[in-house]
Amino acid sequence: METQTIKLQDTAVEATQRITGKEAIIKCLLAEGVDTLYGYPGGAIMPVYDELYKYQDRLHHVLTRHEQGATHAAQGYARVSGKVGVAIATSGPGATNLITGIADAQIDSTPMVCITGQVASHLLGSDAFQETDIIGISTPVTKWNYQITKASEIPEVMAKAFYIARSGRPGPVLIDITKDAQFEEFDFAYKKCTAVRSYKPIPKLNPESVQAAAAMINAAKRPMIVWGQGVILGKAEEEFKAVVEKSGVPAAWTILGVSAIPTEHPLNVGMVGMHGNYGPNVLTNECDVLIAIGMRFDDRVTGNLATYAKQAKVIHFEIDPAEVNKNVNADIAVLGDSKETLAALLPLLEQKEYPEWHNRFKEMYKIEYDKIIKNDLKPEKEGLTMGEVLEGINAVSKGEAVIVSDVGQHQMIACRYAKFNKSKSNVTSGGLGTMGFALPAAIGAKMGAPERPVVAIIGDGGYQMTIQELGTIFQTKVPVKIVVLNNDFLGMVRQWQQLFFDRRYASTELINPDFVAIAKGYYIDAQRVTKREELSGAIEEMMAAEGPYFLEVKVEKEDNVFPMIPTGASVSDIRLE
Amino acid sequence: MSETKTYTVSIYTENNIGLLNRISAIFQRRKINIESLNTSISEIEGVSRFTIVINLTEERMKKIIGQLEKQVEVIKAFYHTDEETIFLETCLFKIKSDLLFEERQIQNIIKESNARIVTVNKEFFVLEKAGRRSEIELLYRELSAFGIMQFVRSGRIAVTKDEMKISALLKEFAE
Numbered sequence: 234m235e236t237q238t239i240k241l242q243d244t245a246v247e248a249t250q251r252i253t254g255k256e257a258i259i260k261c262l263l264a265e266g267v268d269t270l271y272g273y274p275g276g277a278i279m280p281v282y283d284e285l286y287k288y289q290d291r292l293h294h295v296l297t298r299h300e301q302g303a304t305h306a307a308q309g310y311a312r313v314s315g316k317v318g319v320a321i322a323t324s325g326p327g328a329t330n331l332i333t334g335i336a337d338a339q340i341d342s343t344p345m346v347c348i349t350g351q352v353a354s355h356l357l358g359s360d361a362f363q364e365t366d367i368i369g370i371s372t373p374v375t376k377w378n379y380q381i382t383k384a385s386e387i388p389e390v391m392a393k394a395f396y397i398a399r400s401g402r403p404g405p406v407l408i409d410i411t412k413d414a415q416f417e418e419f420d421f422a423y424k425k426c427t428a429v430r431s432y433k434p435i436p437k438l439n440p441e442s443v444q445a446a447a448a449m450i451n452a453a454k455r456p457m458i459v460w461g462q463g464v465i466l467g468k469a470e471e472e473f474k475a476v477v478e479k480s481g482v483p484a485a486w487t488i489l490g491v492s493a494i495p496t497e498h499p500l501n502v503g504m505v506g507m508h509g510n511y512g513p514n515v516l517t518n519e520c521d522v523l524i525a526i527g528m529r530f531d532d533r534v535t536g537n538l539a540t541y542a543k544q545a546k547v548i549h550f551e552i553d554p555a556e557v558n559k560n561v562n563a564d565i566a567v568l569g570d571s572k573e574t575l576a577a578l579l580p581l582l583e584q585k586e587y588p589e590w591h592n593r594f595k596e597m598y599k600i601e602y603d604k605i606i607k608n609d610l611k612p613e614k615e616g617l618t619m620g621e622v623l624e625g626i627n628a629v630s631k632g633e634a635v636i637v638s639d640v641g642q643h644q645m646i647a648c649r650y651a652k653f654n655k656s657k658s659n660v661t662s663g664g665l666g667t668m669g670f671a672l673p674a675a676i677g678a679k680m681g682a683p684e685r686p687v688v689a690i691i692g693d694g695g696y697q698m699t700i701q702e703l704g705t706i707f708q709t710k711v712p713v714k715i716v717v718l719n720n721d722f723l724g725m726v727r728q729w730q731q732l733f734f735d736r737r738y739a740s741t742e743l744i745n746p747d748f749v750a751i752a753k754g755y756y757i758d759a760q761r762v763t764k765r766e767e768l769s770g771a772i773e774e775m776m777a778a779e780g781p782y783f784l785e786v787k788v789e790k791e792d793n794v795f796p797m798i799p800t801g802a803s804v805s806d807i808r809l810e
Numbered sequence: 811m812s813e814t815k816t817y818t819v820s821i822y823t824e825n826n827i828g829l830l831n832r833i834s835a836i837f838q839r840r841k842i843n844i845e846s847l848n849t850s851i852s853e854i855e856g857v858s859r860f861t862i863v864i865n866l867t868e869e870r871m872k873k874i875i876g877q878l879e880k881q882v883e884v885i886k887a888f889y890h891t892d893e894e895t896i897f898l899e900t901c902l903f904k905i906k907s908d909l910l911f912e913e914r915q916i917q918n919i920i921k922e923s924n925a926r927i928v929t930v931n932k933e934f935f936v937l938e939k940a941g942r943r944s945e946i947e948l949l950y951r952e953l954s955a956f957g958i959m960q961f962v963r964s965g966r967i968a969v970t971k972d973e974m975k976i977s978a979l980l981k982e983f984a985e
Contacts, residue, residue, distance in 0.1 A: 368828055373835045377882045378828070397882055430983050431824050431885040555876030 254384030255280040255415040258348065259288050261391035264423045267319050269293045269310060269680050271303035271673075275323025276363055278350030280415035295676070295709055298701035300327050302673035304334020305699070308343045309677030312660045313635055313685075315468065317344040317398050318677065324350045325363030328409070329370060333667055335405045336374040340664030341489060342466060344403035346394050347371075353413040354382040367409050376404030384417035388424070396426035401434025402553045403466060436554055436568035438577060445565050446548045447581030449522055455590045456482045457513070457520035457545075459505055459534075462489035462663075463527015463552060467571030470494065470656045473526065476575050481586040483594050485513035487528050489663045492653035496632065502594040506534040507798045508645040511807060512597030514798065517542050518805040519593075526550040527571045530560040531664065540803035550574050604809045605795050610650065616789030617765060619643050619718045623650040625772040626688055626716070634686040635660060635678050639671035639695035642724035645794045647690040657682075669698030675713045676705055686714065686776060693719040693745055700751070706781045707755040714775050715752075715783045720790045721745055728793045752783035759783035814865050816845070817889045818897060818968045819875070821860040822852060822976050824883040833860060833884075836877050842866065846899070848965035854977060857885065863966045886979055890970050897968035900940040902928070903953055904960035907935050913956055923949045934959055 252260070258281050262270065272294060274282040285294050297303040300322040307318030318338075322331055328349040338345045352361040368380050377397045379390050387410070394406040450456055458480075464473045474494050477484045483502040486493070494501055503510030505517065514536075517523065523545040528534070535541040538560060549556075549563035550571060557566040567574050609620030623646055626634065632654035638647040638661040653659060660678050662670040675689035696717050706713060727741040752759035758778055762771045768786065775782040796807045823829055830849065837844055845863040852859035866874070871889050878887040907930060909916055920927065925939040939949055946963060 369831060372828065372832050373839060380828075428983070429882060430980065432882045553880065555873070555880045557876075559873055559876070 250421065251418050252421045253280070253415065254387055254410070254417050254419070255284045257384060257387045257419070257421050258391065258410070258415070259284045259292065260421065261388060261423060262319065263288070263291060264425070265391070265395045266316065267292065269295065270319035270321055271295045271297050271306040271310075271677065272321030273297060273300050273303060273323070273327060275327045275350065277324035277352055277412050278321060278327070278348075279323075280412065281321065281348070281350065281410075294321075295680070295705065297673060297676075298704045299699065300330035301333050301669065302676075302699055302702045302705065304331050304338070304345070304347065305667075305670050305673035306677035306680075306705075307345050307347075308334060308338050308341075308670075309637060309660050309674030310681035311343050311345055311677070312674075312681075313657050313678045314681035315657065316681070317346055317395055319346050319348070321348045322350070323363065324352055324367070325365045327363075328365055328367040331407075332370060332374065333665075335371055335407065337662055337665040337667045337670065338405040339374045339376065341662065342403050342462060343405065344398040345405040346398050347405060347407045349407065349409045350415070351380065351409045351411045354411040355413070357382075357411070367407065371407045374405070375407050378407040378409070380409040380411070381414050382411045384414045384419040387414070388421060389426075392424060392426035393429060397429065397432065435552060435570045435573075438569040438573055439567070440577065442565060442567045443574060443577045444581060446524075446550075446567050447578055449546060449548060449565060450480055450482070450524060451583045451585070453522040455520045455587070456480070456522040456524060457516060458482050458484035458524045458526060459487065459513070459517070459528055460484060460490045460493060460526040461487040461528025463550070463571045464490060464493040465656055467527060467552070469570075469572035469575050472572055472575035472579065474498075475579050476582065479579060479584055480582045481584070482524065483513075483587070483591055485510070487531070487534055487663070488648045488659070488661060490528060491648060492656050492658040495654050496652045500591075503598070504649060505804075506531075507536070508649065508794050508796065510598065510649075511601040511796050511809065512594040514796070514804040514807045515597060516593060518544065518803065520545050522546050522548065524548045524550070525561075525563075526575070527552070529553075529556045532560070535560060536798045536802055536804045536806075540805070601796065601809065609646070614789070616792070617762070617768065617786060618792060619646040619788050620650055621765070622716065622718060622768065622772075622786050622788070623647055623690070625769050626776075627652045628769070629772055629776045630686060630688070634658070634688050635682055637661070637671045637675040637678050637687060637689045639689075639691040640666045640668045641692045641695060642720075642728065642792070642794050643690050643692045643718040645725075646718075655685075668695035671695065672699045672715065673702045673705070675715070676702060676709070676711050679711050679713045688714045688716060690716050690718065692724060693717055693721060693743055693748075694723040696748070703752060703755040703757060707757060710780060712778070712780050712782075714778070715781070716775070717748055717783070717785045718788050719745065719748065719785055720788050720792070722790060724792075725794070727791070731791070731793070733799070748785045749783070757781050757783050759785070761785040761787065763787045812867050812869070814867055816863060816865050816892055817871050818892070818895050818966060819860070819862040819864065819878070819887060819889050820968070820970070820974065821862070821878055821887045822854075822885040823858045823860065824885070825856065825858040826883050829881075829883050832881055833878065836874065837864065840874070842874070846965035848967050850967070852976075854980065857976070857980070861965065861967055886974070886976055888970070888974050890968070894972065895968040895970050897966050898940050899943060899946060899964050899966050900938065901946050901961065901963040903937040903939075903949075903958055904934050905937060905953065905956065905958060907931065907933055909956050910935055916953070916956060919949070919952050923952075925949060
């Protein structure tokens with residue numbers, strides 16, 4: 234057999250030759266610039282783990298305590314670094330445990346490659362030990378998936394996997410590799426994938442649509458921008474900021490869009506959606522031109538579609554053609570990558586300001602401040618609020634921290650009140666609403682941005698869904714800060730029960746363990762705060778700690794998150810109490 | 811806008827295992843019944859073609875096309891009304907051979923319906939008929955009276971009156 238020497242693009246390794254499938258997988262990961270991956274070994278993936286052992290100087294494998302944790306960690310890593318997150322697991326239960334994280338990555342457009350081991354190809358379909366049809370199971374929640382049964386497929390399929398995961402609208406890809414393919418020898422050569430015939434990741438920019446959009450924006454009297462994660466995924470923060478500043482248009486964000494421009498930017502008017510700010514929600518139904526940028530009009534953003542922005546002309550900047558006219562009809566659709574479309578838009582915009590219109594946002598902020606924000610951030614009552622904890626973190630982090638939140642009341646509070654100076658700073662499970670996301674995601678976030686403080690804000694419910702990842706934190710010593718806002722309730726469900734189910738608190742009260750003792754059991758420094766006077770000191774101590782740190786804050790049991798657009802109501806019917 | 815119509819969806823794809831699952835999942839997830847489904851090669855080498863018939867409003871149809879085209883291995887998807895396509899289905903009847911000789915009327919039915927006898931042996935003969943659904947249904951009703959041993963009907967196959975610019979699209983990629 235002829236052998237050839239090739240030079241791998243990113244690793245500068247002289248790779249030859251005839252190698253096994255398992256080694257090829259590692260070489261593919263290195264060639265794609267992977268330095269960290271998250272996973273859990275088991276029978277069908279053991280050959281790859283054997284190679285990971287040999288390559289541990291170049292590939293950092295993080296052993297999570299559950300495969301779900303591996304996916305969320307990979308997501309956290311991807312969300313802060315902008316790189317593809319990688320998770321690896323064995324067949325059967327190992328593979329099925331990845332599904333929640335994959336579904337989360339799919340709906341939140343997170344680039345991720347999951348590698349699963351599979352039983353040997355001659356056993357496929359025989360109900361072999363730990364065999365599951367992970368291709369069939371993962372199909373509806375992956376951007377692409379593929380089962381490798383021959384080692385010779387590995388380089389091309391792996392290259393395609395990374396290309397598809399990161400290009401266009403990013404998403405998760407699952408590659409299932411049979412055990413025999415891992416052992417098989419073949420002639421390895423790696424070439425990065427730059428195109429797939431049937432796949433058009435970025436629609437071609439139509440200059441006429443940009444001109445039409447600019448004309449409509451320039452002629453508007455009360456324009457409003459709602460931006461989403463598309464700005465961050467497109468690495469278009471600078472272009473976006475320039476568009477906002479030149480056009481003078483008040484700009485509001487979805488929870489995945491926040492941090493694309495600083496929270497304190499004068500034209501940043503806050504969050505839209507169910508627990509968003511009063512002004513941008515109500516004024517969505519008063520603006521004359523609604524400029525949606527890299528967002529998908531999720532139902533938690535729009536409330537009742539029949540009464541959503543009906544008076545407004547809608548311009549939709551979007552990379553995914555399937556999102557245009559899906560929920561809200563666009564008068565003008567500008568398809569393309571946000572970096573490209575916003576750069577094309579900028580020179581066509583007139584320098585403008587809308588002082589009166591902008592004042593409407595400020596007035597409504599004042600109403601919201603007096604009714605809600607003041608009581609959240611500077612409460613006069615005895616019980617601690619979630620808001621004041623966020624305010625305490627802001628005081629120390631000065632907007633430099635990555636905030637990772639779970640799902641529920643604390644998430645809405647974190648997204649409403651956390652201050653951000655830098656992009657890619659808010660990591661949360663937006664579309665899927667996955668409780669248990671934050672603790673493992675924070676591990677990945679810290680590894681993806683080691684120079685930045687990473688604070689996980691978690692409720693007492695979601696925390697216990699992936700609490701075992703404290704083991705991962707202990708073992709890796711990854712210095713994440715964990716804040717559990719404990720109200721001994723599944724708070725958001727309880728809030729809905731209070732408001733919509735006549736306070737029938739069905740299965741929402743939690744009898745909780747001693748969280749501090751548990752953290753200490755994992756040798757993580759920990760403390761509990763029950764009084765206001767202890768709070769700021771505890772936060773300072775946590776933020777100053779060199780290693781991981783756990784802080785439990787006992788908050789008011791039955792606080793509610795307001796404002797709130799009840800399900801099915803109009804954005805203009807947002808409730809302040 | 812909200813009127814339901816019969817649409818023929820033509821999907822040009824790569825020929826990969828699992829794609830049928832991925833495509834059917836798009837309909838399944840939205841609880842849209844697939845009236846018929848056919849897969850075959852297409853006019854382009856290495857490109858497969860799905861022909862799917864569904865009843866939907868045009869508004870939903872357009873959204874489904876978006877979801878189909880979003881799939882990595884789908885090259886292009888089109889939808890057409892019955893008026894915009896030439897379409898037919900084909901079917902096979904297996905019938906006892908005695909009837910062919912004993913029941914004169916069967917021979918008339920075969921002749922009038924433009925059905926074709928594919929094979930005859932001592933026990934049974936096989937009749938093939940291609941055409942519109944209504945023609946096949948008529949033949950089915952007529953033959954039912956005599957007893958049908960087996961019946962099978964294919965999914966709809968269709969070509970469009972207008973050009974589907976798929977080759978141009980693929981050429982664009984090659985450049």
